Amino acid sequence: MNDALKTDPLAGVTGDRPVVARFCPSPTGNPHVGMARTALFSWAFARHHGGKFVFRVEDTDQSRDSEESYNLLVDVMRWLGLDWDEGVEVGGDNGPYRQSQRMDIYADVAQRLLDGGFAYKAYDTAEELEERREKARAEGRPSGYDGLHRDLTDEQRAAYEAEGRQPVIRFRMPDRDYTFDDLVRGPITFGADNVQDFVIVRANGQPLYTLTNPTDDALMGITHVLRGEDILSSTPRQIALYEAFAQIGVGSGVTPRFGHLPYVTGAGNRKLSKRDPESNLLGYRDDGFLPEGLLNYLALLGWSLPAVDGEEKDVFDLAEMVEAFEIGRVNPNPARFDLVKCEAINGDHIRRLSVEQVTERLLPYFQKAGLIADPATDDEAAVLAAAAPLVHERISKLTEAVDMLRFLFVAEDEFTVDETDAAKQLDEKGLTTARAAHDALAGLETWDTESIEAALRAALIDGLGLKPRLAFGPVRVAVTGSRISPPLFESLELLGRERTLARLSAALSS
RNA sequence: GCCCCGUUGGUCUAGCGGUUAUGACGCCGCCCUCUCAAGGCGGAGAUCGCCGGUUCGAAUCCGGUACGGGGUACCA
Numbered sequence: 001m002n003d004a005l006k007t008d009p010l011a012g013v014t015g016d017r018p019v020v021a022r023f024c025p026s027p028t029g030n031p032h033v034g035m036a037r038t039a040l041f042s043w044a045f046a047r048h049h050g051g052k053f054v055f056r057v058e059d060t061d062q063s064r065d066s067e068e069s070y071n072l073l074v075d076v077m078r079w080l081g082l083d084w085d086e087g088v089e090v091g092g093d094n095g096p097y098r099q100s101q102r103m104d105i106y107a108d109v110a111q112r113l114l115d116g117g118f119a120y121k122a123y124d125t126a127e128e129l130e131e132r133r134e135k136a137r138a139e140g141r142p143s144g145y146d147g148l149h150r151d152l153t154d155e156q157r158a159a160y161e162a163e164g165r166q167p168v169i170r171f172r173m174p175d176r177d178y179t180f181d182d183l184v185r186g187p188i189t190f191g192a193d194n195v196q197d198f199v200i201v202r203a204n205g206q207p208l209y210t211l212t213n214p215t216d217d218a219l220m221g222i223t224h225v226l227r228g229e230d231i232l233s234s235t236p237r238q239i240a241l242y243e244a245f246a247q248i249g250v251g252s253g254v255t256p257r258f259g260h261l262p263y264v265t266g267a268g269n270r271k272l273s274k275r276d277p278e279s280n281l282l283g284y285r286d287d288g289f290l291p292e293g294l295l296n297y298l299a300l301l302g303w304s305l306p307a308v309d310g311e312e313k314d315v316f317d318l319a320e321m322v323e324a325f326e327i328g329r330v331n332p333n334p335a336r337f338d339l340v341k342c343e344a345i346n347g348d349h350i351r352r353l354s355v356e357q358v359t360e361r362l363l364p365y366f367q368k369a370g371l372i373a374d375p376a377t378d379d380e381a382a383v384l385a386a387a388a389p390l391v392h393e394r395i396s397k398l399t400e401a402v403d404m405l406r407f408l409f410v411a412e413d414e415f416t417v418d419e420t421d422a423a424k425q426l427d428e429k430g431l432t433t434a435r436a437a438h439d440a441l442a443g444l445e446t447w448d449t450e451s452i453e454a455a456l457r458a459a460l461i462d463g464l465g466l467k468p469r470l471a472f473g474p475v476r477v478a479v480t481g482s483r484i485s486p487p488l489f490e491s492l493e494l495l496g497r498e499r500t501l502a503r504l505s506a507a508l509s510s
Numbered sequence: 511g512c513c514c515c516g517u518u519g520g521u522c523u524a525g526c527g528g529u530u531a532u533g534a535c536g537c538c539g540c541c542c543u544c545u546c547a548a549g550g551c552g553g554a555g556a557u558c559g560c561c562g563g564u565u566c567g568a569a570u571c572c573g574g575u576a577c578g579g580g581g582u583a584c585c586a
Contacts, residue, residue, distance in 0.1 A: 026586055061585065126584075133582090142512050143582055168584055185515070194513045194582085202584040209586050233514055233581045262516080263579075271579080297522095300534085304523055312524065312533045331523080333516050334579070341522070341535040351548075394547040404546090453544090472544040484546045 009183050009224070009257060009327050010049070019051025021224045023077075023084075024213065026058040027069035031076045032279035033337060034228065034264040034272055037298040041261060042226040043082045044299075044318075044325040054220055055087030059100045060212050070098075076281050080291045081318065086220070094220040099212050106207035109215050109250055110169055110200060118244040119200060121167035122149035123160035144196030145170065169201035171210070171241060178236035183226070183259025184330045190236040198237055210234070214241045218251025226327070229260040230271075259327050262302055263334040272337055279337075288365060288398030290353075292317055293346030300345070301335040315348045347396030359388040362401050369402045371409035383408060386494055390486035407480045408494055415503065421483040426507055430474035436460055437475045438504040447497045453489040478507035 010019070023039040025031070046053040055077065059065040074089055086092030096102060113119035122145075129145070137143045150172065152160075160167070173196060179189040200211035217225060235258050246253035266272040272279040284294050296316060305313050305324050350358065362384060366372040372380045387408055391401045407415065417426075426434065440459035444451055460471035476485050479500055485491060492500050 028586085058586075064585075129583090137511050137582090140511055144512095182515095188514070190513070196582090199584050204584080206584085208584070213586085228580095228586095229515065230580060231586075234586095260515080265579085300522065302522090304533090307524070307532080310532085314523085314534055335523090336521060338521050338535070344535055347548090391547090393549090396547090456544090468544050476545060480545095482545090485544095486546085488544055 009045075009259075011257075017221075017223065019046055019049040019223050020054060020221050021046040021051060021226060022054035022056055022087075022217070022220065022222050023082075024054075024056040024058050024216070025073055026061065026064070026209075027066060027073055028061070028064045029069060029274045030279075031069075031073055031281040032272065032274050032276075033281060033284075033294075033298065034279065036076070036080060036281055036294070037264055037301060038226065038228060038261055039077065039080070039082050040295055040298055041303070041325075041327070041330065042224075043084075044321050045224060045226060045327055047322040048325040051223070052085045053083070054092070054094075054097070054222065055084035055090075056097045056216060056220070057088050057099065058209065058213065059098055060207060060209060062100075062206075065100075072282065076285075079282075079285055080295060099216065102212070102216070103207070105219070106201075106212055106215060107205075109245075109248075110207060110211060112248045112250070113171065113200070113244060114169065116244065116248050117172070118248070119169050119171045120150060120152070121157065122170045122197075122199075123152075123157070123165045123167045124149060125165070142194050142196065144194075145198065147197055150197065166203040168199045168203050170197045171200050171237070171244075173197050173237065173240055174243075178239055180235060180239060180258060182232075183224070183257055183327045184262075185260060185332045188232070188235075190233070195236045195240075210237065211241075214238045214245070215250065217256060218242060218245050221252060222256050223254075224259065224327075225256050226259045226261060229262055232260045235260075259330070260332075261330065262332055264298075264301055265334050265336050267336075271334075278339060286399075288395075288400065288402075289342075289346050290349050290361070290398070293349035294342065296321075296349060297342040297345040301337065302331040302333075303329060315345060315352075317349075317352075343396045350395060350398070351393050353392075355385075355389050355392060358392050359385050362388060362398055365398050365402050366405075366409065369406075371402065371406060380409070383494060387486070390490055390494075394486070404484075404486055407482075407485070408491070412499065412502070415481065417477060417481045417507070418483070421477045421481075422507075425473045425477040425483060429470075430477075431508060433460060433464065433466065433471060433474040434478050434504050434507050436464055438501060438508065441492075441497070441504070442501055444497070447493060449489045449493045452492050456489070474507075475504070479503045 021042045023042050025035055043053050057070060057073065059070065077084070084090060086094065086097070088097045110119065114121070132146055132148070133143045136146065149170075176192050177189055178195065179187055181187050198210055199208060201207050239255055242251075242255040245251050263271045266276050266278055277283065295318060299321055300314055303325070305316055305320070306329070353361070363372065363376060366384065367374045367376070372384065376384070387405050388401075391404050394404065395401050436459050437456055440455045441452065444455050456472070456475065460466050461468060464471070472488050473483065476488050477483055479495065480491060
């Protein structure tokens with residue numbers, strides 16, 4: 001966290017070229033929140049520096065990747081509003097942007113690394129490797145590849161092939177230490193003894209992430225790599241690969257800067273896994289989170305807006321984040337995802353919306369719940385528009401509005417009253433109150449909020465001598481079905497005289 | 511085992527050698543009030559993982575150590 005140790009993020013790599021950052025998930029399973037935060041920080045970094053943002057998909061593992069997951073990824077990026085200048089679906093000069101469509105490129109790069117002596121074929125079997133690994137570990141040595149096949153002669157290779165062994169291709173790590181200046185952590189050094197030769201192409205000819213990721217970053221002109229700390233320890237390998245690329249003419253010859261973002265953890269201290277329901281990004285959309293609310297909360301996990309005049313501000317939108325985002329301010333320590341705070345921040349964002357905007361955002365949730373037709377009728381749209389202000393500041397997720405306003409949209413024969421609430425509020429006294437309310441409202445000439453309030457106050461508070469909370473409780477439960485509801489008089493106006501009186505009558509006769 | 515990263519109230523976070531250690535979420539109380547929220551006010555809650563060192567002075571700098579996390583794959 002000592003920024004003095006960290007150099008300018010733009011130093012060394014850009015020159016007069018613009019910043020190019022990227023997000024490159026692999027399409028396995030549901031997109032999760034840690035992924036979204038990585039995307040957000042990379043995106044904000046690119047935008048802050050006026051650079052480009054590339055969205056690439058790393059689908060090189062056929063056994064784990066799926067088309068469905070790919071579609072989800074695109075869908076969620078669009079929902080979040082993290083737009084990309086180059087990448088899947090939108091194209092660009094350095095495509096294609098799905099690694100499964102770039103296999104010929106990797107084969108070519110691997111061959112050139114082989115030809116240049118930067119990589120070699122290794123014929124060890126899995127069993128042999130395992131045995132040597134165990135031994136090294138037992139002796140307290142690092143357990144990576146021991147380099148046994150580093151310098152095989154032609155005869156030795158021929159002999160292995162005669163046995164029918166298929167070689168992997170391994171990258172030859174230069175025998176030296178690697179130090180790089182991490183954008184969020186400062187200088188980090190890996191000793192030569194601890195970074196071994198690694199596989200870049202499988203025995204079956206498929207390239208691995210270890211090759212495809214740096215190859216694409218080099219070819220796509222990526223200047224800044226922001227990613228999870230889980231791959232911090234593979235950074236020296238990638239730097240070595242870049243140095244080889246410079247010599248065989250892959251990419252521009254410049255090594256990007258790296259920044260490793262901390263984990264987002266769940267309960268306990270475990271990294272939030274794809275299987276945790278809390279990590280499912282699209283679940284947040286279904287639950288009624290606003291993309292700007294979720295993103296704001298995610299930004300807070302490891303980053304904060306600098307205080308202005310001693311004032312700290314933690315509710316902000318993407319534009320404000322872009323304006324202020326500095327990678328050097330990102331916290332290197334992991335942060336726990338707190339759903340309750342996420343909801344609170346989301347509520348703040350809902351309240352920032354205009355009534356028109358909330359209404360618009362609410363509509364699909366009512367349609368999904370089957371309360372409003374798709375497309376909405378003029379009448380439904382009008383009721384929703386009139387009701388939205390009643391719940392606007394009462395909800396922290398859009399779906400909460402659906403529950404609060406259900407009584408307005410539900411078909412009359414499907415209207416139900418919460419049993420517990422009815423038991424508490426519609427006892428003998430409550431029914432007396434409800435009857436008085438019914439009679440007062442039945443004779444009302446003008447059906448609007450003011451008249452309704454005046455009539456009920458006159459009948460229940462002045463007439464029956466009740467305290468306000470005792471007076472309105474039974475009416476609320478009978479008419480909205482719950483002890484908790486939007487403001488009562490406004491609700492009754494929207495419900496209309498007929499339905500209001502019918503529900504009060506129903507309560508009296510049950 | 512070996513390598514790397516991290517450690518400030520329950521959670522997130524400010525802090526960059528001198529502060530009564532910042533703010534947010536949550537929690538408690540009060541105000542407002544037709545319920546629930548929102549809003550306002552106030553409160554509890556941190557000897558800054560631990561031990562040494564440097565310094566007149568350390569949450570801040572240095573060295574150890576403990577604990578947590580990650581890596582150590584023909585996953586990414």
